[in-house]
Amino acid sequence: MRFMAIIKANPETEKEGFHPDPQMLQDMGKFNEELMKAGVVLAMDGLHPSSKGARVKFSGNSRIVVDGPFTETKELIAGFWILKVKSLEEAIEWVKRAPSGGPDDYEIEIRQIGEMEDFASILTEEEIQYKKAKRAELPNQTFNN
Amino acid sequence: MSATDPHHVPHQALHRTIEAVWRIESARVIAGLTRLTHDVGLAEDLAQEALLAALETWPQSGVPDNPGAWLMTAAKRRAIDSLRRGSMLVQKHEEIARELEWQQERLGDALEHSLDQVIDDDVLRLIFTACHPVLAMEGRIALTLRLIGGLTTAEIARAFLVPEKTLGQRVSRAKKTLSEAHVPFETPSGDELRSRVESVLMVVYLIFNEGYTATSGDEWMRAALSEEALRLGRMLAQLLPGESEVHALVALMELQASRSTARRGKNGEAILLMDQDRSLWDHAQIQRGMTALEHAQRLGGGAKPYALQAAIAACHMRARIAEETDWDRIVLLYDALLQINPSPIVALNRAVAVGMAQGPASGLDALDALDAAATLAGDSALAGYHLFPSVRGDLLMKLGRLSEAREEIQRAIAMTKNLREQELLANRLKQLEKAASV
Numbered sequence: 001m002r003f004m005a006i007i008k009a010n011p012e013t014e015k016e017g018f019h020p021d022p023q024m025l026q027d028m029g030k031f032n033e034e035l036m037k038a039g040v041v042l043a044m045d046g047l048h049p050s051s052k053g054a055r056v057k058f059s060g061n062s063r064i065v066v067d068g069p070f071t072e073t074k075e076l077i078a079g080f081w082i083l084k085v086k087s088l089e090e091a092i093e094w095v096k097r098a099p100s101g102g103p104d105d106y107e108i109e110i111r112q113i114g115e116m117e118d119f120a121s122i123l124t125e126e127e128i129q130y131k132k133a134k135r136a137e138l139p140n141q142t143f144n145n
Numbered sequence: 146m147s148a149t150d151p152h153h154v155p156h157q158a159l160h161r162t163i164e165a166v167w168r169i170e171s172a173r174v175i176a177g178l179t180r181l182t183h184d185v186g187l188a189e190d191l192a193q194e195a196l197l198a199a200l201e202t203w204p205q206s207g208v209p210d211n212p213g214a215w216l217m218t219a220a221k222r223r224a225i226d227s228l229r230r231g232s233m234l235v236q237k238h239e240e241i242a243r244e245l246e247w248q249q250e251r252l253g254d255a256l257e258h259s260l261d262q263v264i265d266d267d268v269l270r271l272i273f274t275a276c277h278p279v280l281a282m283e284g285r286i287a288l289t290l291r292l293i294g295g296l297t298t299a300e301i302a303r304a305f306l307v308p309e310k311t312l313g314q315r316v317s318r319a320k321k322t323l324s325e326a327h328v329p330f331e332t333p334s335g336d337e338l339r340s341r342v343e344s345v346l347m348v349v350y351l352i353f354n355e356g357y358t359a360t361s362g363d364e365w366m367r368a369a370l371s372e373e374a375l376r377l378g379r380m381l382a383q384l385l386p387g388e389s390e391v392h393a394l395v396a397l398m399e400l401q402a403s404r405s406t407a408r409r410g411k412n413g414e415a416i417l418l419m420d421q422d423r424s425l426w427d428h429a430q431i432q433r434g435m436t437a438l439e440h441a442q443r444l445g446g447g448a449k450p451y452a453l454q455a456a457i458a459a460c461h462m463r464a465r466i467a468e469e470t471d472w473d474r475i476v477l478l479y480d481a482l483l484q485i486n487p488s489p490i491v492a493l494n495r496a497v498a499v500g501m502a503q504g505p506a507s508g509l510d511a512l513d514a515l516d517a518a519a520t521l522a523g524d525s526a527l528a529g530y531h532l533f534p535s536v537r538g539d540l541l542m543k544l545g546r547l548s549e550a551r552e553e554i555q556r557a558i559a560m561t562k563n564l565r566e567q568e569l570l571a572n573r574l575k576q577l578e579k580a581a582s583v
Contacts, residue, residue, distance in 0.1 A: 037265065038169065039379030042433065084372065089158065090165035093212075 002042065002113040003083045003091040009076035010104040014049045014069060027099035035081065035094065046079035074107070088112065159204055167196055168295040170213035175292055176267035178220055179330050182228075185274055186320035189292060191227070195220035268293070269384045270330050272377075276345040279326045284319035285348045286355075291316055293380075294373050304366045305355065342385065346394050346451065349377050353398050357405070371402055382437070389446020392437045393455050399434030400458035403427040415565045419467045431462050453482040472502035489519060489527045497536055505543035512537055531560035535570060542573075547581045 012018065020028070035041040047053075050068035057064045070076060085091050088110065095108050171192060178188035195216045209215040275288040286305075290296045296304075302312035333341045356370030378395040385391050407425035410416050438455045446452050457478045464470040479495035492515045500508020512533075519527050527533045538553030551574065558570045 033383075037268075037380060037383040039376035039383070042429070084376070085165075086168065086369070087161050087165060089161040090168060093162065093165040093169055 001085060001087065002115070003085065003088070004111050004113055005081045005083060005091065005095050006077050006109045006111065007046075007079040008107040008109060009050070009073050009078040010106045011073055012104045013078040013106075014051070014073050014076065016049065016051055018049050024099065031098050034097070035083070038094075040083050040085050040090075040094065042082040042084050044079070044081040047077055050076050078106075082113070156204070159208075162208055163196075163199060163203060166199070166208065166212045166216075170216055171196075171295040172268050172271060172293045173213060174216050174220060176271040177217060178224065179271060179274070180267050181221075182224060183330055185271075185288075185292065185323055185330075186317075187224075189320070191220040191224050192216065194223050198223075265384060266332065268380075270332050272345055272381065272384075273332055273341055274323065274328060274330055276341070276348045277323065277326075277328050278341075278344055279328060280319050280322055282348070282351065284315055284322065285344070286352055287312060287315045288319045289348050289377070290352065290373065293377060296373065300366065300369075304370045342388055342390065345381065346390060349374050349381070350394060350398070350451075352377070353401075357401060368405075371398075371405075374398060375402060387444065389441040389444035390449050390451050392444065393441035393446060393449060393451035396434045396437035396441060396455040397451050397458060399430050399437060400455060400462055403430035403434060403462070415569055417569070418461060419470075421467075423464075423466065426462070434462070435459060448481060448485070450482065450486045453478050453485075457482075470501070472498055476502050489515070489524065489530070493527070493530075493532060493536060500536075500540050500543075505540045509537070509540045509544065512540065529560065531557045531566070533557075534560065538573070542577055542580070547577060551577055551581075 013020075032041070032044060035044075050070045053068040053070075055066045055068070055070065057066060083091050083094060085094065091110050095110060098108060174195065175185075175188050175192045178191050179185050182188050182191070198219045199212070199216060203209075272289070272293055275292050276285045280288065287301055290301045290304075291298065298313050298316060299309050302309040305312065307315075332338070353371050353374035356367045356372070356374065375395070375398050378391070378398055382391045382395050403426050404418070404421060406427065407421040407423070408416055416422075434455070438452065438459055441447065441449075441452045441455070447456070457475055460471050460475050460478070475498045476495065479491060479498055482491050483495060493512070496508055496511040496515055499511040516527065516533070534553040535557035538550045538557060541547075541550035541553060554570055554574050554577065558567055558574070561567055561570070
């Protein structure tokens with residue numbers, strides 16, 4: 001099973017020009033190495049503060065672009081890991097080992113990633129066609145050398 | 146216990162938590178204990194006892210903040226007790242017990258926190274020990290899954306479709322062999338390292354294939370075997386970052402596994418590479434495989450066996466549609482592979498590639514040359530291999546030599562024992578009959 005462990009933002013990570021505390025960076029690096037050594041991490045990255053981002057709001061046919069930063073800090077994402085493990089409990093056990101983030105509170109949310117197998121029995125032909133079309137747009141060229 | 150029982154769910158969740166902790170920590174705990182006791186069997190028994198203690202204690206006390214250190218401490222306490230109490234109270238044991246006790250008193254839990262590097266080396270040593278050539282291959286596989294994969298005997302037995310008792314015997318025999326042969330708990334160096342890495346990689350790849358190619362048995366457990374092999378591979382790549390073939394094997398496994406959804410049809414029937422819906426391939430996984438292959442090539446290992454196999458897989462992945470496959474390059478890669486790793490299976494695959502690159506007549510020539518060479522050498526390896534007539538039938542069919550093709554495919558059907566493959570061949574026979582009647 002694959003899980004996404006999502007680090008929620010806090011006021012600190014949302015600050016302009018945010019750089020993690022060197023100690024925190026070192027602890028996080030050590031933790032990431034542990035995940036790699038256990039062979040359970042498939043991808044991971046940190047995100048810039050929302051001030052460098054944007055939102056696109058949909059309403060009928062209109063698209064309204066709203067520039068960051070966004071206010072509801074706790075709902076924002078500061079980083080993520082994609083973990084391949086045997087159970088939710090294993091994902092939890094790994095996430096519990098992550099370093100604490102200094103004085104500010106933060107939260108890591110764990111969500112299971114959908115697999116193609118989840119849909120095999122319920123997809124209609126139309127939906128399969130749609131999925132195929134979408135998949136065909138994937139950036140194959142990145143390894144098409 | 147009913148589903149409405151309030152204790153039902155928490156208890157199960159706790160059980161899964163302990164299982165997760167075990168999976169994360171067991172290799173390190175067993176490896177650390179093996180360093181101290183110089184005996185894999187004893188180390189595993191001690192670790193298991195610590196796990197039992199956890200199962201008894203944690204439901205009341207909760208899971209400790211550092212469960213790995215907790216397990217290690219519990220195991221060491223038991224080690225001291227049992228070594229002292231043991232009937233074989235030889236000086237050696239007395240020494241180990243004293244050392245353990247000393248460590249426990251002086252360093253306590255701090256030991257586990259301060260020795261990260263040692264612990265990594267321990268895990269690597271444990272992998273080399275479990276894959277030691279003194280063991281039969283099945284022993285190596287069982288021991289690796291048990292000591293490093295953290296799988297239970299029951300799980301491994303289920304995956305390999307053998308009775309649990311047989312598997313248990315296999316594991317204990319392997320542990321006994323290691324102890325009797327006085328296999329040192331160490332990471333070999335120099336030439337020895339190279340050949341031992343080969344053995345380790347082979348074990349991991351066999352585990353992967355067991356999960357990947359089997360179509361019978363408990364499907365879920367089989368898939369879990371492939372995933373476990375991939376995890377072991379990624380783990381090894383971290384522990385042996387300079388070994389190109391480790392990265393190459395990871396690449397090969399990632400690339401093969403990326404096709405798993407496309408390999409089976411709605412009714413579980415096998416779908417061959419060329420007929421697969423490529424939109425179902427896992428592109429993130431392909432990307433990881435490509436990165437690992439590039440890494441192996443950067444390390445200068447591009448011409449080694451796993452790297453060549455991964456490069457062949459990569460050729461298929463690069464083709465957006467089957468018709469775009471670069472068969473010329475695949476033939477060259479098979480040529481290189483044959484040079485360093487001559488095997489009838491590789492030669493057969495090469496003949497298929499030749500058939501695709503240069504047309505069925507050339508493919509048939511390559512195949513018949515192979516057959517002639519094997520006959521000349523008295524090599525009967527291909528004689529009982531159903532893919533030989535199956536490939537030959539396919540080439541003959543493309544050449545329009547339909548009655549010969551029919552004979553070959555019938556021969557292949559009689560030779561394979563795999564139901565899915567029989568279905569596949571029977572389908573081809575039907576196509577053939579249709580073509581013949583037109």
